[in-house]
Amino acid sequence: MLVAAMGMRALGVSANLMSLGAIDxxxxxxxxxxxxxxxxxxxxxxxxxxxxxxxLALIRESATEVVRPxxxxxxxxxxxxxxxxxx
Numbered sequence: 001m002l003v004a005a006m007g008m009r010a011l012g013v014s015a016n017l018m019s020l021g022a023i024d025x026x027x028x029x030x031x032x033x034x035x036x037x038x039x040x041x042x043x044x045x046x047x048x049x050x051x052x053x054x055x056l057a058l059i060r061e062s063a064t065e066v067v068r069p070x071x072x073x074x075x076x077x078x079x080x081x082x083x084x085x086x087x
Contacts, residue, residue, distance in 0.1 A: 027077055031070040038062045 008015060039062040043050075046058065 028074065031074055034070055035063050035066055038066045 005015070007013075039059045042058055042062040042065075043055070050058065
């Protein structure tokens, strides 16, 4: 976030809520990518080639494995914006 703010300052982009929202949207998408990458990694580690039920169970387990760190990361990002939104 600090690097994004420094880049916005260097490029002359104002720090309005639209600009900050676009940065946060990228961070939210990053959380989804982490979940998907974990599912792909676990599928490759297990050898792939499953029937539908086993594949869904693997995806459910892999999402459960990383949902807590991803959620905590997103909560921290949201807490950062409480002072900005309270202005």
